[in-house]
Amino acid sequence: MPAAWGRFADSHLMYSFRRDTVAKASLGILLVLLVSSFACPWIAPTNPYDPASLDLMMAQTPPAWMEGGAPDQLPAFVLGADDQGRDLLSTMLYGMRVSLVIGLGAVLVQAVLGIAIGLTAGYLGNRVEILLMRLADVQLSFSTLLVAIFIGAMFRTAFGVASYERLAVPILICIIGLAEWPQYARTVRASVLAEKKKEYVEAARVVGLPTWRIMLRHILPNTLSPVLVISTVQVANAMMTEAGLSFLGFGMPVTQPSLGSLINAGFEYLLSGSWWITIFPGSLLVVLILSINLLGDFCRDVMNPRLYKGM
Amino acid sequence: MSTALVSIRNVVKHFDISGGLLEQLRFSGGRPTLKRTVVHALNNVSLDVRQGETLAVVGESGCGKSTLARAVVCLHQPNSGEIRYRDQRIDHLPPAKLLPFRTRLQMIFQDPYASLNPRMPVQRILEEPLRFHHPNLNAAQVAERVAAVMEQVGVRASWAKQYPHEFSGGQRQRISIARALIVDPECIVADEPISALDVSIQAQILNLMMDLQESHNLTYLFISHDLNVVRRIATRVAVMYLGSLCELATARQLFETPRHPYTQALLSAIPTLGRGRRKRIRLTGELSTPINLPRGCVFHPRCPYAYEPCRLEVPSPLTQPDGAVVACHALRDGRI
Amino acid sequence: MIAFLIRRILQACIVMGVISLIGFSLRHTIGDPVREMYGMSVSAEVKAEARERLGLNDPIYIQYFRFLKNAVQGDLGNSLFYQKPALEVILSKAPATLELVFSSALLITVLSVPCGIYSAIHPRRLLSRMILGVSTVGVSVPVFFTALMCISLFSITLGWLPSFGRGELTPLFGGAWETGLLTWSGISHLIMPSFALTSIMLPLFIRLVRAEMMEVLQMDYVKYARAKGLSERRIYWVHAFRNTLLPVITVGGVQLGILIAFTILTETVFNWKGLGGMFKEAVDRGDTSLLVAYMVVVGALFVVVNTLVDVIYGLVNPMVRVVGRK
């Protein structure tokens, strides 16, 4: 392991990373955000997902330093409260956790599906390939939102109301995962097609290795770097999609707002002066996505500038 | 020929590159037709590789050398014809039945940069075939064997943890050879193993291959386009043109008295050191592609001796009195 | 060429068939149109009767075959709310969306090509870094956020641009196409929506153009062009750019389809009366026939766009010449 680490530390990626301030800064910010979001039960002043903690009387309390703020209750309400009287800071932290879990989870689902399909299509070729790639085309021509609406409605019916709240996160993960796998499938297929031509694959076949083993052990590891690169973008996309779904009323349950739904909920207050309800979570989401995107751009620039989704 | 290790009999290999049904759709004269685009990579090739020899296959780019090599190691299934290994037909065997032959027939590839999996350290690259074919070996035995083979090909055993990109082209080619050797094969198909290397390295690899042939009693099917190399290493030489066999003879016969017009042209074109060159045979006429094969003899559009039968009829390989096999109408009819 | 088109049409049919099948089998999950068609206090029987009349009670496959039969005759069903054929509704809304999408596509092209090329030629300059940085920020802000911020700034605070609708329209082709592109009012209405829509795709394209351009600039033929003593202008714009275009076109085709999908959010915020807004409305009302028709039409549009892309690709790339992209 140390050897592998050493190799990694010596790699081109790490070298470029050390010289790139933007990448370092984004990674730093991202790490801070990640840690604070996953540590939210310990660091957040309140638990906003506990309905009993809602206090409507505190609704729309401005940030502590503003007139009308609640400096006496610090650390709660530092950044004010949302329309339901939840401490905004805590809600943002919890919301960011939900957003991140959805983003990462959805990407995992996408990646697994997309890689499996892309790998099969690319390696087996012929009919299988045509079929699978047509499927991806069809899927691409729907928008994610459309797919999400369909699947979301189906899930809700299938699981009933009682468990929906509990299952909302996994369901959204599935929805976004199912809606965006073609990006992966296409990318993986493209690199499988490139790898397949290389002679080490033929060498493996000459050894007599079975197809699945060649696919998984030889080709797959060599297609992972593009997967890694698009994954960053896809995480950001998945979080945006979740925000978009919330905007249309298909997102997380209101009692467990994600960053996206928090923004949407606050939007209506933007014109009325309670700007903090949307601007704080909005900025947090932008910063989060931006840092992921910047890291993704960095990886892409270093590893393979020609990787673009859908290629 | 009882000594034949690998017999290639009337092998035909076509690649259909026309794609899906929809892509084949054409309109001719207003009616929809399905048109297939077929690459005729091998047309009726017959060869025997004899035990212990080095059979070289030469020819220009795209003439089907690699396809032949791949057909022999069952990477391609021929459209017709058969491949036999020690008189056992292997070309249509299912993968499981083929396994025993995989250890006897191995292959070395052209591109030293693409033929090693960049994500595996040398150790794993070499272990994998061994463990796969001999699952009952224990770790120590495997390690020992790997070390031994690395030694044989001249790669330091201490480099086993390195990844391929840390090696030079020549060293990678050695590792490639080691991977083929590790299952202890009888016959190695080498597809242009040295054409990507520098002259000084070429010599090293060629020498290594010759050494190994002696020590392991290997048989080589050696694919190359470099006639100078072939002249050095080959026992017998087969010359191919556009998927067809033109001439098959011992190296000496071939280089001293080339009989097929194409062989003659090829030999005259080899650059030699120094000004004094033999007279070049100028080939004229359009190059054909394996997609639109000319009728009759595939070489006739460029052949200086072409006459009527060449345009109509595919020449069949005829064994000459001295054992060489030549497929040429003009030669058969005594015109050359 | 004919064969190519027929191939594409067949392909479109398959795609649309699959889409309609999926849409159809899922449509009951979207909602019940009858609910929205009647007042709350209308009795349950009346509604049940209406469902029966509309054939909503038949098994899905019967409904689907009915749909297919009609679809073959060019009838994608009636929009329950617009009280006319769904196709007609879509055709009447399509110009708005197409104008929006194409003006965004134009904007994307006009902006991404010079930006991408500039940052490819001078990767280290400050301006290139700024272009990339700003575009990454752009893609990190949700569309609806961008859109509302724009409205709040340019319409409400500054009062420069109108916040909703398409403005004054001029009928073209005997009224079949109402365009907003011919009047200042129409164009001023178009500015913000197309900007919002552009903001999501532009960064991708800038990076795409840049990466491809950088790749092409490494190619031998660019070096060769230099060796021939050609001017920089000719090298960049004729030799490098033409080759950059190929992958950009390929990706662009797919992305254009995605752009159509993104109109849902943009049109909603700007009350732009096009397909996206219509889609959202149809979802709200459970207008299932319209939804299925929408999906079929968008699927067809996707195929059409891709076909066009292939044709253009063929024009740019002599090696293809309409045999299909690989």
Place this chain on the structure above:
Amino acid sequence: MHAMTTPSPAAPLLEVKNLEVSFPTKTKTLVAVRDVSFTLHRGERLGLVGESGAGKSITGFSILKLISRPGRISGGSILFEGRDLAPLSEQEMRPLRGDRISMIFQDPMMTLNPVLTIGTQMVETLQAHRRLSRREAQDIAIETLRAVRIPSPEKRMAQYPHQFSGGMRQRIVIAIALLTRPSLIIADEPTTALDVTIQAEILDLLLELAEHEGMGLLLITHDLAVVSQVTDRVAVMYAGRIVEIGPTEQVVHAPQHPYTQGLLAALPQTHAGEPGTGRLAQIHGIMPSLYNTPTGCAFHPRCPVRIHACSEDAPALRPCGQTGVLAACHLVE
């Protein structure tokens, strides 16, 4: 153009002096070409041979100042028709490129722009250097195509590179090089990507045209046999330096430097006698990477006859007797 000195007939066409090309990279500066000097006279054909990575192409490109970033000419001078090109700017180089000096690249598949017709690619070259109408330029192009034996050139002008075979493409590249009647052609491995039969044709053509037009030819290749057939003089490069330079005949038949000797010995055709017998003579080891060239003579770790001095200081090119050959080896007298 105004700055062009009238070429005095005595001055050599090209005189490269102590050329050094370096690539500043992340950790350190890589010197790809070091202290390279040679001259090329009008109508003379000079070969530049060596292994992959020896710096042949870099030397060739630096004459046109076409070294890709971050590489740059970090020393020495390149006198072309008496004028030093090294300090010239891009702007000043452009009139020379493709006009006075033409270049032929290695891979004809990659050199021609796939999306432009060959007509366009020829006409643009002419128009970049001559005030010509399209028509006139086309006529010249067609003539030149005919000269390189492309059948029915009028029709071919409208075709795209992929519609030609490899050999034809290389002829077109040669035709483009000849369009402006340059006084120097740099051919970087013009035949490596081609089949032997085609290679022979292309070499014949190149030789014939160069002789006919009286142009200087710098032929870069790794194939000694090719060099020996085409060139008057040859320079052998190893790890960024010229280790031996002299009349081809001499170098091929009586190599002075141990590297040249080893290289020649390693050629399969050298002992043309008995086929299928015996091992080839081989040079052990590989050429060092330019990141860590050994001290002293770069060849010394592989050299069979090295002496102590070899690892200490780098030998300069020294004449070997009256043969006209210069070799950089401590052992050469």
Place this chain on the structure above:
Amino acid sequence: KTLKLAMDADPESLDPHVQLSGGMLQYSHMVFDPLVRFTKEGGFEPRLAEKWEVIDPLTTRFYLRKGVKFHSGSAFTAKDVAWTLDRLKKSDDFKGLFEPFTVAVAVDDHTVDLKTSKPYALVLAMATYLFPMDSAYYTGTDDQGKPKDAIVKTDHSFANKNASGTGPFKLIKREHGVVLELDRFADYWDKASKGNVSKIIFTPIPENAARVAALLSGGVDWIQPVPPQDYPRLEKEKNIQLVTMPGTRIITFQLNQKRKPELANPKVRLAIDYAIDSVTMVDKLLKGAATPAGQQGPEGMAGFDPTLTPRQDLEKAKALMKEAGYEKGFEATMICTNNRYVNDEKICEATVGMLAKIGIKVALTTYPKAQYWDNFDAQIADIQLIGWHPDTEDSANYSEYLLMCPNKETGYGQYNSGNYCNKALDELLMQAAVETDLAKRSELLRKVERIAYEDGAYVPLHWQNLSWAAKKGVHLEPIVNIMDFPYFGDLVID
């Protein structure tokens, strides 16, 4: 003067009988005229009927205005009224409302008798829904050979595309969902009206923020409804006037006693009512854009009981829970719409919080309205949100749909997903239905409200306010009313 108008939706059709909805009625008041209409105060104002009298318990006679012209040019007569009633009784949406009516008899050209099958208290109220249509114009077949008077919801029909009424505005252009353009009708009979709007351009803008932005940026002159969260902003704006008015739409939760045994216990239901603080909710979530409710009908409606005030007492709620034996609380499910009522989702969210305080853990799911009602009918959750606006503008209507024992045959209790069933309450309502003495009737309805209140039959939350906002200079105030049918014919713009 031109009025640029934006609402959340445009009328579903141009045929006033196609659908019974607020939008359609608003439209009807622009292009058509009713026989009588409500005044701001809740009284009746003559329109096409100049006066009326009750001839016998089953007959009311209307004397029609003379010299009234339809937009098509034909004269308005009693025949049109009879024809319209006939048509109403064929309309799926209206036939329920007009059930009590049997026929309209044209006595002469300008006199018409409306007959009911039993004595009916709401004849005049129903007359506000009677917008006489141009019988001549709508008779015959159109160019597709279809009868012009057909009422078609989902397909082409003449009446869906064309309109001829007697109203102040004449249809110029309509693009469904995009724009509706109306011009002042030159021959409008009401010369007394000060209305000076010569043209209305009506754009539907469904998105709240977009609608407000359109007003703020000057793109439109009038918007309705106004989202409560933007009240402060609009009030601050000097050039804009905001008018709100208590509405008649009650928002309630129904507690399903069949699904959830705990909810069958009146103590639990009352505890829930006590726990939900609708006053704070209205204050914070709706910015006061609603009136907290303790009963179904708002003040001004028959049966209003001022003593039934909203209940809020957390301690009491806890005590009740304890009494009922649920000190530890229980789990329950809840569904809500998320785009049907003003801030519906937020209200439910807040409710979840409030119920958590008495130990009831609520799992909340929200649906867009298109998917909601099926789930509502299927009673998939224990607590379900419903808002109700009586089409008859009469308070008995609330109970008939929301509180009476569900009965498939009669259709009573159609939206009673709480399955509250109280025979006594049903009995009172049946009596009220045939009681024509308004005072007595009001007393009966008051009793109904009290029973429901004491039983905790449902949880009343609030009546949604109606809201309109317009530019200064548009005299908004005089023409708006609690039914939300602004009388644009009378609108004056400076």
